[in-house]
Amino acid sequence: MVKICCIGAGYVGGPTMAVIALKCPEIEVAVVDISAPRINAWNSEHLPIYEPGLDDVVKQCKGKNLFFSTDVEKHVAEADIVFVSVNTPTKTQGLGAGKAADLTYWESAARMIADVSKSDKIVVEKSTVPVKTAEAIERILTHNRKGINFTILSNPEFLAEGTAIADLFKPDRVLIGGRETPEGQKAIHALRDVYAHWVPMDRILCTNLWSAELSKLAANAFLAQRISSVNAMSALCEATGADVSQVSHAIGTDSRIGPKFLNASVGFGGSCFQKDILNLVYICECNGLPEVANYWKQVIKVNDYQKTRFVNRVVSSMFNTVSGKKIAILGFAFKKDTGDTRETPAIDVCKGLLGDKAKLSIYDPQVSEDQITRDLAMKKFDWDHPAHLQPLSPTSNKQVSVVWDAYEAIKDAHGICIMTEWDEFKNLDYKKVYDSMQKPAFVFDGRNVVDVNKLRDIGFIVYSIGKPLDSWLKDMPAVA
Secondary structure (H helix, E strand, O other): OOEEEEEOOOOOHHHHHHHHHHHOOOOEEEEEOOOHHHHHHHOOOOOOOOOOOHHHHHHHHEOOOEEEEOOHHHHHHHOOEEEEOOOOOEOOOOOOOOOOEOOHHHHHHHHHHHHHOOOOEEEEEOOOOOOOHHHHHHHHHHHOOOOOOEEEEEOOOOOOOOOHHHHHHOOOOEEEEEOOOHHHHHHHHHHHHHHOOOOOHHHEEEEEHHHHHHHHHHHHHHHHHHHHHHHHHHHHHHHHOOOHHHHHHHHHOOOOOOOOOOOOOOOOOOOOHHHHHHHHHHHHHHOOOHHHHHHHHHHHHHHHHHHHHHHHHHHHHOOOOOOOOEEEEEOOOOOOOOOOOOOOHHHHHHHHHHHOOOEEEEEOOOOOHHHHHHHHHOOOOHHHOOHHHOOOOOOOOOOEEEOOOHHHHHOOOOEEEEOOOOHHHHOOOHHHHHHHOOOOOEEEEOOOOOOHHHHHHHOOEEEEOOOOOOHHHHOOOOOO
């Protein structure tokens, strides 16, 4: 029986291994992590992450050929293929601080694999890593190998949160990168055979190591670039009276461009986009390509500009001050159908409003009060370290309350900021909402989910990103 072990039971490792176990019943899959609370959650009825369809997949396989354990060394020693899916946060200090990936967890995983292995292994990079990481890992393993052969593969994930299980069942492509040596090719074929249980062969792409590593960073950079491009247009639309939805639709009907990732919003979030672009910028700088680095930096600058612009629009619309005013924040996750808050635009928007002394009432159907409190207290990039290395739970902020009902969040508020496109926010009884708010009542739609004209008819002053401005807002330019 082939044995697979995955180090890291997070957003990538857990779902990916669960689907492999489901599709390959003859393979034994173990997911290991040093975090006992996380493993306990995987072994309970309440999984540590929310992802549509994940519960069913785990239930079907758990205890049969899918196991979750804290006994990292035992399972690594027994495995034929070891996936490494550990955090690769952005460095906060030292060389490359603020841009380079911190490979501390990766390196310690590699050293542990070398230490405990008693048989040949294929080691698979599953985390998003900088180009040439495989080379560094290879060196660590070969210098500590004690007569054992290790072959490194790069198998980046291209999952979108909220649709991860569907993405795993029917991927656009599976990318496997390896050395162009007989051993490298043999390892590529071994991993390809695992995926071939359910993925058509023409969707399994085999490349060299560096191409696979760079393809992941490039894919995320291109997707983020599209979001920043349409967000840059949204600012121009507001200034000229154009409607960004109509512009996006007109652009998207061009078959060369296509309609995906052209929704204007308050900005992109998630664990990968910003981190991967910063990583790309650092690699470009290290390779003497400052012009290329500056090009990609601009994608992040526009994203930051969009969040700042949103906060400025809120404050300037409400008589240039939100001090002491209750503002309802609807949604905190970085997008709908996930509980993930990593790099969510809501954090920067909330911090901006708190800086102006607003009182925030926050509601998200999938994010806990503890998570929101931690996110608002954390420094940038802290979130990407394992939980036991993050700052301890902070004291709650008196200006922030977290509630479990949208209407409760909105009651007596001066304004509403829609930060996540959860379906329930489209379907609220906005007449009831209007009656419960202070007047004038403002709606700042950061995801373009509400019917602007309907809300204006009720009496709201509405700001929707990239849409023609309410006459109230025209007199108040959003300047920094």
